[in-house]
Amino acid sequence: MIADWHAFHCVLEQDACRTGTFAPRGAIQGYTGQLMRIATWNINGVKARISQLEGWLASARPNIVCLQEIKSVDEGFPAAPLEALGYNVATHGQKGFNGVAILSRTPLEDIRRGLPGDPEDLQSRYIEAVVSTPRGAVRVASIYLPNGNPLGTDKFAYKCRWMERLEAHMRDLLALEEPLVLAGDYNIIPEPADAKEPAAWTGDALFQLESRAAWRRFLSLGLTDAIRACHPGPGVYSFWDYQAGAWQKNNGIRIDHLLLSPQAADRLVTADVDKSPRGTEKPSDHTPVWVELDMGA
């Protein structure tokens, strides 16, 4: 199985890191190192988090970053300090809520804003772009899937429709047969192992049958859950609530995901969660999740 091969490969990679035989992360820059690091981060307000974002970009040095919940219109997005760090910026914002963006050290091409399938949907939750590399194009999407709470409301119906539209768009993108990374805040807890206290999420839209079934349909299309492929065990989280000391108790959930097309999964080197930003002053309640693709092979 391809997924098993990737899990095996990731174990080898981790062993290599532990024994010091693999290049440290800080040594990898641009595409010259042949590794492309792609991250996703629900920043929960880009203007409230801009200095923290700058610091994280400077240390983590990802090639591409998908942001969600920028909570800003396009004109208000603080692009200048990010461009000063060498990033190209594409945004799809709205006033007050939602909003997504893609940052890239190399130019963003074929930028598409909005998830196809419903012209009436005015919420800014999807942006997609292509980055060229010497080994061909990589398509990247920044996704902010609706929360859907509470159950039984139009909000949950909207989430279900949005997941159907996303699945349809996934089919279209997969037909291109190119490296594709669908990254973002999916607002889906895939399995009980993805929550510290799964029972506490019963009746929540993030853990509801329809959400988990949609997730399985995504995987059935042939997409690879990069974090799951590299970390088969439980206890890998990307979100901790601000309330009730959830971070201190590690009472987290995994809802930020990177789904890879077969052509991207073939290049998967490793994937992980960077928990460090969650422990700083005034953090987002989400922390970055990233994947590394070998674009040299």
Place this chain on the structure above:
DNA sequence: ATGGCGCGTCAAACGCGA
């Protein structure tokens, strides 16, 4: 534990998040 916390909003309580 019905909330707790935090961001954004025509600016003071409120909507929204997960």
